[in-house]
Amino acid sequence: MHPSLLTRLRDRDYRLTSQRRVVAQVLEGPNVHMTADAVHQAATDILPEISRATVYSTLNELTQMGELRELSLDGRSKRYDPNVAPNHHHLVCDGCGQVFDVQHEVAPPTLTADETHCMTLGRAEIIYHGTCVSCTAP
Amino acid sequence: MHPSLLTRLRDRDYRLTSQRRVVAQVLEGPNVHMTADAVHQAATDILPEISRATVYSTLNELTQMGELRELSLDGRSKRYDPNVAPNHHHLVCDGCGQVFDVQHEVAPPTLTADETHCMTLGRAEIIYHGTCVSCTAP
DNA sequence: CTTGCTGCAAAGCTTTTGCATTCCT
DNA sequence: AGGAATGCAAAAGCTTTGCAGCAAG
Numbered sequence: 001m002h003p004s005l006l007t008r009l010r011d012r013d014y015r016l017t018s019q020r021r022v023v024a025q026v027l028e029g030p031n032v033h034m035t036a037d038a039v040h041q042a043a044t045d046i047l048p049e050i051s052r053a054t055v056y057s058t059l060n061e062l063t064q065m066g067e068l069r070e071l072s073l074d075g076r077s078k079r080y081d082p083n084v085a086p087n088h089h090h091l092v093c094d095g096c097g098q099v100f101d102v103q104h105e106v107a108p109p110t111l112t113a114d115e116t117h118c119m120t121l122g123r124a125e126i127i128y129h130g131t132c133v134s135c136t137a138p
Numbered sequence: 139m140h141p142s143l144l145t146r147l148r149d150r151d152y153r154l155t156s157q158r159r160v161v162a163q164v165l166e167g168p169n170v171h172m173t174a175d176a177v178h179q180a181a182t183d184i185l186p187e188i189s190r191a192t193v194y195s196t197l198n199e200l201t202q203m204g205e206l207r208e209l210s211l212d213g214r215s216k217r218y219d220p221n222v223a224p225n226h227h228h229l230v231c232d233g234c235g236q237v238f239d240v241q242h243e244v245a246p247p248t249l250t251a252d253e254t255h256c257m258t259l260g261r262a263e264i265i266y267h268g269t270c271v272s273c274t275a276p
Numbered sequence: 277c278t279t280g281c282t283g284c285a286a287a288g289c290t291t292t293t294g295c296a297t298t299c300c301t
Numbered sequence: 302a303g304g305a306a307t308g309c310a311a312a313a314g315c316t317t318t319g320c321a322g323c324a325a326g
Contacts, residue, residue, distance in 0.1 A: 015300090017305095017306065017307085019306080035290090049308080051309070052291090053292080053293085053308065054306075057306085060292095072213040075210040078291090091253070091255065100257075102253055109242055115240055116268070117229065119231060119238075119269060119271070120268055120269045122269070124264055124265065124266045125265050125267070127262065127264075128249060128260075129259075130258055130259045131257060132255070133256050133257070153325090155281065155325095174315080174316080175315080187282095187283080188282090190284095190316090191284075191285095191316095192281080192282055194315095194316065198316095214314085214315085215314080215315060
């Protein structure tokens with residue numbers, strides 16, 4: 001099992017203010033893919049005076065540090081994933097936007113030399129699109 | 139070779155007004171992944187009085203019809219791809235946002251029964267992240 | 277005549293920014 | 302005290318919407 005987000009942050013030299021701790025706390029757990037707004041709402045329940053700007057800037061810092069992964073799944077708002085394991089992908093309901101983790105053993109097909117267009121390659125993510133049961137019947 | 143977007147639209151019963159024709163024209167060609175704003179700008183060069191709202195609504199309709207694919211690659215603005223072939227994926231520069239097509243022979247790994255979470259599966263898209271040559275050296 | 281498309285402007289949602297204040301060592 | 306983090310409010314970027322006018326069958 002991988003260490004939790006909060007544990008990882010303590011192990012780095014990252015100043016854990018109460019606001020930052022609450023943001024990390026809210027993002028803790030498996031299969032968590034919250035929008036910035038959802039994080040702010042959940043954080044507000046614990047720490048009522050936390051501001052939107054702080055939530056946004058914390059999310060951006062953690063993403064920058066590699067402790068969160070930013071997901072652009074639907075063109076609306078970004079989602080934040082505390083699971084940064086490799087070969088970890090997503091299944092999205094195109095109806096309601098709900099997200100499930102998909103953990104594979106194998107990596108996606110590699111690119112041939114001319115397919116890379118001289119770019120330095122980073123990770124490859126797979127987005128599986130689908131429709132969940134609630135969104136099927138109208 | 140697949141028929142072009144404009145050809146496909148003519149073959150359906152889609153009313154081709156001058157505005158819609160210009161939008162389709164601008165999106166014609168290989169390796170095209172424009173934002174709505176880019177489409178509007180390019181369209182304005184041809185048809186100066188075309189409005190933003192019309193461009194947006196046309197893009198949404200064509201996406202709905204399955205003639206365009208909406209790409210959420212970077213959490214900023216959506217991009218529109220006239221190439222709707224299967225096993226067609228994307229390589230994105232995380233620096234400048236430029237996009238290249240990637241055409242594979244094989245499909246991504248399939249999901250096991252419990253991985254689908256009872257969802258009806260649609261397409262699977264792979265996003266390869268990387269850094270292009272211009273974005274490498276600071 | 278009737279339906280649908282367009283343009284304009286306004287509103288909506290998400291995210292970022294500037295600046296004064298507060299917090300923490 | 303001094304540097305960093307926070308909150309507030311304003312601004313910025315992207316997209317949708319309501320409505321009046323126009324075009325086309």
